[in-house]
Amino acid sequence: MQLQYGQVVGYLPDFLIGAAIALAIAFVAFGFGLVIGLAGASVLAYGSAPARWLVRAYVSFFTNTPQLVQIFFLFFALPEFGILLSPVQAVLIGMTLNAGAYLTEIQRAGFRSMPQAEIEAAETLGFTRFQTIRHVIAPHIMKALYPSLSNQYIIMTLGTSMAAIFGVEELTARALNANAISFRSIEIFTLTAGLYIALTIIASALLYALGRALFRVKASVF
Amino acid sequence: MGALHQLAEEAPRFFTYWNMLFLGQAALNTLLVSLLGCVLGYGLGFVIATLRLRQVMAHAAVRGALAGWTEAIRRIPFLVLLMCVFFAFQLSGANQTLFVIAVTAVTMRMSALAAENIRAGYESVPERQWEAASVLNIPPLQSLFRIILPQAWRVILPPSTIHAVSMIKETSLVSQIGFLELTFAARMLNQRGFSALICFGTILIAYFVISWSFSRVGRVAERKLVTEARRVRNGGAGV
Numbered sequence: 001m002q003l004q005y006g007q008v009v010g011y012l013p014d015f016l017i018g019a020a021i022a023l024a025i026a027f028v029a030f031g032f033g034l035v036i037g038l039a040g041a042s043v044l045a046y047g048s049a050p051a052r053w054l055v056r057a058y059v060s061f062f063t064n065t066p067q068l069v070q071i072f073f074l075f076f077a078l079p080e081f082g083i084l085l086s087p088v089q090a091v092l093i094g095m096t097l098n099a100g101a102y103l104t105e106i107q108r109a110g111f112r113s114m115p116q117a118e119i120e121a122a123e124t125l126g127f128t129r130f131q132t133i134r135h136v137i138a139p140h141i142m143k144a145l146y147p148s149l150s151n152q153y154i155i156m157t158l159g160t161s162m163a164a165i166f167g168v169e170e171l172t173a174r175a176l177n178a179n180a181i182s183f184r185s186i187e188i189f190t191l192t193a194g195l196y197i198a199l200t201i202i203a204s205a206l207l208y209a210l211g212r213a214l215f216r217v218k219a220s221v222f
Numbered sequence: 223m224g225a226l227h228q229l230a231e232e233a234p235r236f237f238t239y240w241n242m243l244f245l246g247q248a249a250l251n252t253l254l255v256s257l258l259g260c261v262l263g264y265g266l267g268f269v270i271a272t273l274r275l276r277q278v279m280a281h282a283a284v285r286g287a288l289a290g291w292t293e294a295i296r297r298i299p300f301l302v303l304l305m306c307v308f309f310a311f312q313l314s315g316a317n318q319t320l321f322v323i324a325v326t327a328v329t330m331r332m333s334a335l336a337a338e339n340i341r342a343g344y345e346s347v348p349e350r351q352w353e354a355a356s357v358l359n360i361p362p363l364q365s366l367f368r369i370i371l372p373q374a375w376r377v378i379l380p381p382s383t384i385h386a387v388s389m390i391k392e393t394s395l396v397s398q399i400g401f402l403e404l405t406f407a408a409r410m411l412n413q414r415g416f417s418a419l420i421c422f423g424t425i426l427i428a429y430f431v432i433s434w435s436f437s438r439v440g441r442v443a444e445r446k447l448v449t450e451a452r453r454v455r456n457g458g459a460g461v
Contacts, residue, residue, distance in 0.1 A: 064387075064433040065426050066394035069405055073426060076418030080225040154297075161299035165398065172302055185309035193306055197297040 008187045011178045015192065018171035019199050022160040025088075025170060029095035030153050036096065037103025044104070045111040055104065062101035068162055070094050075166055087166040099156055106148045113144040142215035150207040154200050161196070171195060229419060236420050241411065248407035249428055255324045255396060255403060256389040262325070263332020264382065270333060271340035277352050277362045288337070295334035301395050303327055308399050320401040327396070328389060339381045343374035376447050383440025387433045394429075404428060 043055045062070065071094035074085060085093065115136065122132045164173035175192040179185050211217040270288050273279045295303070307327040311318050347370050355365035397406035404425045412421040 060434065061430060064391075064437065065429045066391040066405070068394045068397075069408070069422060069426055069429060072405070072408075073418070073422040076412065077422055080228070080417055080419050158297070158299040161301045162395070164301065172299065175302070175305075179305075186306070186313050189302060189305040189309060193294075193298040193302050196299055196302060197294050200297040 003187055004184060005187050005191070007182060008178065008184050008191055011174070011182075011188070012191075014174055014178070015171055015195055018169065018174040019195055021168070022157060022163075022170040022172075023199070023203070025092065025095065025160045025163060025168070026153065026157040029092055029099050030156055032096040033099025033103045033156075034107075034149075036100030037105075037107045040100065040104030041107035041111055044108050059101045059104050062098050063105070067094065067098045067159060068165065070098060071162065071166065087163070087168050091160075091163040091166055091168050095156065095159065098159075099152065102152055103149075106145060106152060109148075110141040110145045113140055115140045139215050139217075142211070143217055146211045146215060146217040150204070150211065153207065154203060157200055157203060158196065225417075225419060228417060232417060232420060236411075236416050236424075244411075245404070245407055245424065245428065248402055248404045249432065251321075251401070252390060252393055252403040253432070255321065255328060255401070256393045257386065259325050259328025259393075260332050260382075260386045260389050262329040264336045266329060266333035267336025267338075268340055270337040271344060272366065274337070274341060275344060275362075275366070277356070278366065292334045292337045295330060296338070300327070300331055300392050301398065303331055304395060304399060320396075320399055323399065324393070324396045324401045324403075328393060331392070332385065332389060335385050336382070339385065340374075340378055342381075343376075343378035344370060346377045347373045379447060380440065380444040383436065383443065387436045387440070390433050390436065391429065 040055045040059065043051050047055070071090055074094050075087070075090040078085060118136050118140070119132060122136045127135070160170055161172040163170050164176055167173065171192060175188050179188050182188065270292060274285050274288050274292075276285070279285055298306075304324075304327045307330065308323055311323055311326075351369055351373075352365065355369055356362075360368070393403055394405040396403055397409065400406065402410075408421040408425040412418050
């Protein structure tokens with residue numbers, strides 16, 4: 001048996017498009033998940049008892065079941081209620097709901113690290129509302145949250161490989177297709193693994209630089 | 223609601239003794255693969271984390287290679303790792319069952335997560351204790367087992383239950399190579415004509431019950447550890 005990477009490098013441009021799609025799926029799901037998480041964390045911090053119970057049930061359900069089965073459910077069971085989702089929609093909604101649960105948990109910690117005394121000090125010093133958020137609240141909350149948020153983003157980038165099972169043409173799906181055509185299995189999947197490693201290392205480096213520049217966070221990412 | 227009507231109509235056909243036996247065995251397979259993989263992975267992760275210690279392994283090249291392994295495995299999606307393992311077995315000509323392939327993949331993934339976790343535990347113990355041990359002429363492995371680990375395991379234990387729970391969920395991907403665990407069983411029942419609603423709904427509840435009870439146990443153990451640590455620190459009864 002000889003490994004012949006020469007036969008699979010031709011797939012590289014195709015795989016890179018797949019990688020871009022994977023990043024895009026992760027980005028969209030993370031963005032909406034962040035909104036859901038913020039809403040959930042706000043309810044947990046300020047909501048009424050039944051609302052808090054609902055959010056806790058949501059978080060507990062989505063963090064205790066596999067993302068794959070959640071998407072299976074959305075994709076195969078919802079049509080029985082007359083809701084027909086395309087593969088991309090099912091994956092995006094599933095990943096968003098899943099991310100929303102984890103991001104609720106993460107952002108809950110942010111509400112606890114709100115620097116009350118410093119906010120009052122900033123008001124006294126005549127900071128505008130925006131300046132208070134930009135220079136006082138955000139650095140505090142971000143110091144607590146940024147590493148977890150970045151980790152979640154990387155985890156979600158890796159999680160997009162699940163979309164292949166539903167026929168979304170991202171990196172893993174393209175690898176499976178290339179495998180079916182060329183039968184150079186081990187070469188293709190090690191190449192794909194290498195691409196995921198490179199992709200997430202680049203994402204980690206960017207997230208680190210971003211955190212440093214915007215919020216002065218010096219935590220290691222993933 | 224037509225779907226709910228259908229659900230009520232097919233429930234007696236679905237929740238039969240044989241179907242539940244089938245799902246129960248599949249759930250056992252899920253548990254077996256993930257927990258066996260966790261145990262083996264933690265063993266391997268312990269070796270990796272220990273060999274990454276400057277005090278234990280003198281060769282920087284070995285330490286670097288192990289750091290590379292840990293970093294790389296954590297950045298490969300489990301599905302892709304599974305495919306790599308699957309085809310590597312095929313390439314090597316070793317005729318192994320899907321169970322062995324699945325456990326190997328879980329073990330590899332777990333070894334990287336465990337190595338990181340155990341390393342964090344090692345780092346929670348001040349460097350000075352290593353130095354003190356070395357001044358007292360205690361060999362590195364002995365100081366690891368007698369001095370460092372007794373303090374580090376409180377940091378190591380809580381995330382390990384989280385890892386076990388996350389592995390139970392991630393093994394749902396093993397259904398892709400055809401290993402009969404919960405997710406694969408649900409797909410089989412679905413193909414035998416039961417609605418997706420009842421098949422996937424049932425295993426969602428099954429996964430929830432399994433993983434919720436595991437994280438509950440983990441949380442209780444963690445709380446016990448924390449209070450115990452506080453009691454020891456306050457000079458109460460030692461362990």
